Amino acid sequence: MKKLKRELKITEDGSYTFYMPDLDEHYHSTHGAVQESKHVFLEAGLNFTDKNPIHILEIGFGTGLNCFLTLLESIKTNRKIIYHSIELYPLEKDQIESLNYTENTVPLGKDLFQKIHQAKWNNNVEITKNFTLHKLLGDLRTSSFPEKYDLIYFDAFAPDIQPDLWTAEIFTKLYESTNSNAILTTYCAKGIVKQALRASGFEVKRLAGPPGKRHMLRASTINVKKL
Numbered sequence: 001m002k003k004l005k006r007e008l009k010i011t012e013d014g015s016y017t018f019y020m021p022d023l024d025e026h027y028h029s030t031h032g033a034v035q036e037s038k039h040v041f042l043e044a045g046l047n048f049t050d051k052n053p054i055h056i057l058e059i060g061f062g063t064g065l066n067c068f069l070t071l072l073e074s075i076k077t078n079r080k081i082i083y084h085s086i087e088l089y090p091l092e093k094d095q096i097e098s099l100n101y102t103e104n105t106v107p108l109g110k111d112l113f114q115k116i117h118q119a120k121w122n123n124n125v126e127i128t129k130n131f132t133l134h135k136l137l138g139d140l141r142t143s144s145f146p147e148k149y150d151l152i153y154f155d156a157f158a159p160d161i162q163p164d165l166w167t168a169e170i171f172t173k174l175y176e177s178t179n180s181n182a183i184l185t186t187y188c189a190k191g192i193v194k195q196a197l198r199a200s201g202f203e204v205k206r207l208a209g210p211p212g213k214r215h216m217l218r219a220s221t222i223n224v225k226k227l
């Protein structure tokens, strides 16, 4: 997959995404990349829990959009965030530079976006005093995680493109990497995903999706699981 072509596309809210013609797959919803990220990961995830500090794991760093929006939220709410994100196929420098996510953000938005992309892989990097980033260069299927997490952003390519990332085996590994009262959110609400999450011990709720998508999922760990 490393050598697959990526084409820059504009989505309906004006924010960019990449399209991979060989897979016929986008990195984000074509109805709005920023809009989707805010709805699925910030509103249904980060802002659904008030844990502070909060440990987040993202599956699929990609363009860094989820990470960047979470960083902006941390600045806005003065919340301490430890953000880990795994990626197997990092974007090229010119691809990162072509993205428009820093338009109309905080004055230092451009610097912060650069800082998260320049952060060294497999190291803890302090982006702000409240936001520490650890980008893991590796394969979700074979990696183990260095911490336990309160919130997981599950943002892999769709199950019909990468079915081996949406299995009960993977979700069990993630469940075992969570703290009590943890949640996982994902844009995908397919039946097989719900089943795999439930088989791994998560309680699963279907929520309204972002504009253009009917549903999304939020899964929670059960409080007594660690007893």
Ligand SMILES: C[S@@+](CC[C@H](N)C(=O)[O-])C[C@H]1O[C@@H](n2cnc3c(N)ncnc32)[C@H](O)[C@@H]1O
Binding pocket: 026, 027, 028, 059, 060, 061, 062, 063, 064, 065, 066, 067, 086, 087, 088, 089, 090, 138, 139, 140, 141, 155, 156, 157, 158, 162, 165
């Ligand atoms: C839907 S895109 C992620 C979008 C990203 N969260 C963003 O905001 O741009 C899925 C990401 O998962 C990555 N990926 C694919 N297979 C992977 C694997 N086995 N392990 C880790 N990451 C993987 C892809 O390279 C891609 O960046």
